[in-house]
Amino acid sequence: MNSNHSEQQLQQRVYADRCRRLQAHLVDTKALLRELGDYSRTKWPVHYPLGRGGRAGDTGAAGLRRSSSMVMGGSAGSAGGEHPAPMRRAMTLEDAQGGRDADDADEAEDSAGLRVLRLDVRLAYHGDADVVGSLEESSIARLFDERLAQSAAHIDKLLARVGDRSSKILVTGDLNAGKSTLVNALLRQDILPSDQQPCTMLFCEVVDASLNAGAEDIHGVPSIAAYSRADPRTFERVARSDLEDVVAENGAGFQQLKIYTRSRGHGTLLHNGSVDVALIDSPGLNRDSLKTTQLFARQEEIDVVVFVVNAENHFTLSGQDFLASAGNEKARIFIVVNRFDAIRRRDRCERMILDQIRDLSPLTYAERDDLVHFVSAHEQLAAASEPFARMERSLRAFALEQRFKSKLAPAQRYAMNVLGDVQYVAAESVAAATRRIQQINAQLRESLPRYETLLVERAAASRTAEAVLDDGCLEVRRHTAAHLANATLHLQDVADKVPYAGLLALWAYAERVLLAMVRHLEHEVAECDRFACFAIQQARTELSALDVRRRGIEGAPSPHDASEELLPPSLSPDMSVELPPVGTVSNALDSAQLELSDFVDLDLTRSWGALTSLTASASLALLASKSVAAHALALLRLSSAMGTHTARRVMVASAVLIGAGSVLYVVSDMDATVRRNLSARLSLMLDDEGFAARHAERLATEASRAVRPFVWHLQHSFQRMVEAEELRRADHLRRRHAAQDSQVYFDELRIKAHDLANAVRAVGAADSTDAARL
Numbered sequence: 001m002n003s004n005h006s007e008q009q010l011q012q013r014v015y016a017d018r019c020r021r022l023q024a025h026l027v028d029t030k031a032l033l034r035e036l037g038d039y040s041r042t043k044w045p046v047h048y049p050l051g052r053g054g055r056a057g058d059t060g061a062a063g064l065r066r067s068s069s070m071v072m073g074g075s076a077g078s079a080g081g082e083h084p085a086p087m088r089r090a091m092t093l094e095d096a097q098g099g100r101d102a103d104d105a106d107e108a109e110d111s112a113g114l115r116v117l118r119l120d121v122r123l124a125y126h127g128d129a130d131v132v133g134s135l136e137e138s139s140i141a142r143l144f145d146e147r148l149a150q151s152a153a154h155i156d157k158l159l160a161r162v163g164d165r166s167s168k169i170l171v172t173g174d175l176n177a178g179k180s181t182l183v184n185a186l187l188r189q190d191i192l193p194s195d196q197q198p199c200t201m202l203f204c205e206v207v208d209a210s211l212n213a214g215a216e217d218i219h220g221v222p223s224i225a226a227y228s229r230a231d232p233r234t235f236e237r238v239a240r241s242d243l244e245d246v247v248a249e250n251g252a253g254f255q256q257l258k259i260y261t262r263s264r265g266h267g268t269l270l271h272n273g274s275v276d277v278a279l280i281d282s283p284g285l286n287r288d289s290l291k292t293t294q295l296f297a298r299q300e301e302i303d304v305v306v307f308v309v310n311a312e313n314h315f316t317l318s319g320q321d322f323l324a325s326a327g328n329e330k331a332r333i334f335i336v337v338n339r340f341d342a343i344r345r346r347d348r349c350e351r352m353i354l355d356q357i358r359d360l361s362p363l364t365y366a367e368r369d370d371l372v373h374f375v376s377a378h379e380q381l382a383a384a385s386e387p388f389a390r391m392e393r394s395l396r397a398f399a400l401e402q403r404f405k406s407k408l409a410p411a412q413r414y415a416m417n418v419l420g421d422v423q424y425v426a427a428e429s430v431a432a433a434t435r436r437i438q439q440i441n442a443q444l445r446e447s448l449p450r451y452e453t454l455l456v457e458r459a460a461a462s463r464t465a466e467a468v469l470d471d472g473c474l475e476v477r478r479h480t481a482a483h484l485a486n487a488t489l490h491l492q493d494v495a496d497k498v499p500y501a502g503l504l505a506l507w508a509y510a511e512r513v514l515l516a517m518v519r520h521l522e523h524e525v526a527e528c529d530r531f532a533c534f535a536i537q538q539a540r541t542e543l544s545a546l547d548v549r550r551r552g553i554e555g556a557p558s559p560h561d562a563s564e565e566l567l568p569p570s571l572s573p574d575m576s577v578e579l580p581p582v583g584t585v586s587n588a589l590d591s592a593q594l595e596l597s598d599f600v601d602l603d604l605t606r607s608w609g610a611l612t613s614l615t616a617s618a619s620l621a622l623l624a625s626k627s628v629a630a631h632a633l634a635l636l637r638l639s640s641a642m643g644t645h646t647a648r649r650v651m652v653a654s655a656v657l658i659g660a661g662s663v664l665y666v667v668s669d670m671d672a673t674v675r676r677n678l679s680a681r682l683s684l685m686l687d688d689e690g691f692a693a694r695h696a697e698r699l700a701t702e703a704s705r706a707v708r709p710f711v712w713h714l715q716h717s718f719q720r721m722v723e724a725e726e727l728r729r730a731d732h733l734r735r736r737h738a739a740q741d742s743q744v745y746f747d748e749l750r751i752k753a754h755d756l757a758n759a760v761r762a763v764g765a766a767d768s769t770d771a772a773r774l
């Protein structure tokens, strides 16, 4: 007895230690899922293996088939025992048939598809993997993120369950199988009503009165979720005398009865000294669908299912259904075949029922000596029987000593599954990141020559364009300067072509000469403008050719591309060049007026002045004239040789002759004088005002103004191409950096998940190890 007690204590400590370790690992697993979700959401979307669906060990189509069938058959939360689902059941049966425990099953499933974090993409799935694969990566990442959150929430539930020190035993089975009688027998008291007709209408949870401060009491609970023993508003007290009616009628519509009772006798299941046990009697199956649904809904908080079979009926259809679905959650079911006292051919009955169990719950069948019992609860109430005592011991062992299997294993299995999935998606994400890095490297390598060519082309085109502009402007400047300088120099040629109509029309003649020269200069300026237009046109054509060449460079935006800057109409090379009006060709010409000096030479002017001032003395006038000074001197010398009187007469005659000749000469040469003087004067004026240089400057500036936008456009377009390429390269580099980060992150995550999975697995290690550690 003592050794039994100390062994039980040791097992309790082992169990407590396992609970603690598993709780810590569950917390770590949850943190890992959160971290993965955060990373996937904010940094790099996790790579969900849609294309193949299988684990790393799977190959091609087989992996896809397996994954697809899982996707089609199971719901998102079905794996890992979260909710019952066909796929999960299939796996459980498979595990059981192989006689393996949960850990072995996990090992065997390492090559299967995702188990817990599988996405339900049925809406998008039409039997074609490509359709699934075409789902946007971000949508998948979002779905996956939701799946991670669901999984974390489920871990919270598991944590609560593992941390719950109580053990809940649900007693269920067909109508009238003797469930209530069995619970009474286990409690050693006739507390629950039993009847030949179906009488249990609601769940009756029987717990030790120590959980109600030692007071025996019955609470009718309208809402299980809201129930609190300490809050009278959440329940209705039921008198013991009314219990039978309430259980049979449930007129108040309670969801549950909570029955606090003091144990009668020693060593009852409820009062075992270590764990709080709750025995839950339930309405018989197939009473109505609502009750059945409630039953299923409650499975998650149930640690042990005791299924009561009426030995006279064997398994009914609803019993079979229940067992099949309960097997999803509880791999092993504790089966009590009751009313065995009423059976005549017991061995045959036993064989037939065991055969049914083998098909319905292979794991239970495998441990049938401990899990399947043929008893008579009715007889037990009257007097203790050995089969019942054996059943009770087994149940206690199952509920208390093997709590790991009933309570911790599902949590452990879930954690193993989810960590396996994390390793899988992490490995897939590492592979995807590696592929992405290689892809980006290839893109960078591939685009480098294009980028370098672009830089060279840009520099060359810019140089050429500047040269075209400079050369064009220089040519315009040079041509204009030379052309107008020449025109200025040869103004007299223009004047010479103006017909002379005689002395009487001399003034009008001079006016026409002046006008002709002005018109000529205007014409020459216009000529220079035309040349400038031609030079501009030529430069534009050359620049347009450079732009055409630019568009031909690989990677240049197409003309329809939004990023390609359209050539404004003003920059069309086909547009005729128009320079702004010249305005004033020359200020000097505009203000030019005929002057007296235009009609006479400067030298004659002086003679003419002398002649008019000295009317009495032609010789003096002649003497005063510089041009005839030499003649005057000669005459003086001659006069000294001749007599004074003779000389004076000769001199006067000479003076008259010279004066008359001079006047004649001046008059007859007046048109030439006008042409000469006028052209010379204009030429001088034009030189003074920098006529040629000013127009050369004007036209060079106009040419620059007309051509420069083409150069800018070309340079700007090149710059945009270079910038676009640089942006592409920078983007590649940024994405490569992110991929490298994620490669490292997911690899570390994989290792972390692997280590954690090993630690979770170690929680299920042999008891001897635990015992040695403790």
Ligand SMILES: Nc1nc2c(ncn2[C@@H]2O[C@H](COP(=O)(O)OP(=O)(O)OP(=O)(O)O)[C@@H](O)[C@H]2O)c(=O)[nH]1
Residues within 6 Å of the ligand: 174, 175, 176, 177, 178, 179, 180, 181, 182, 193, 194, 195, 196, 197, 198, 199, 200, 282, 283, 284, 338, 339, 340, 341, 342, 375, 376, 377, 378, 379
């Ligand atoms: N012969 C025999 N009769 C039993 C045994 N156990 C229960 N009964 C009888 O079977 C009838 C039904 O028993 P209950 O305990 O009410 O059965 P139940 O499964 O709780 O019934 P519901 O909750 O109404 O579905 C009662 O008349 C019991 O006396 C048994 O071991 N042998």
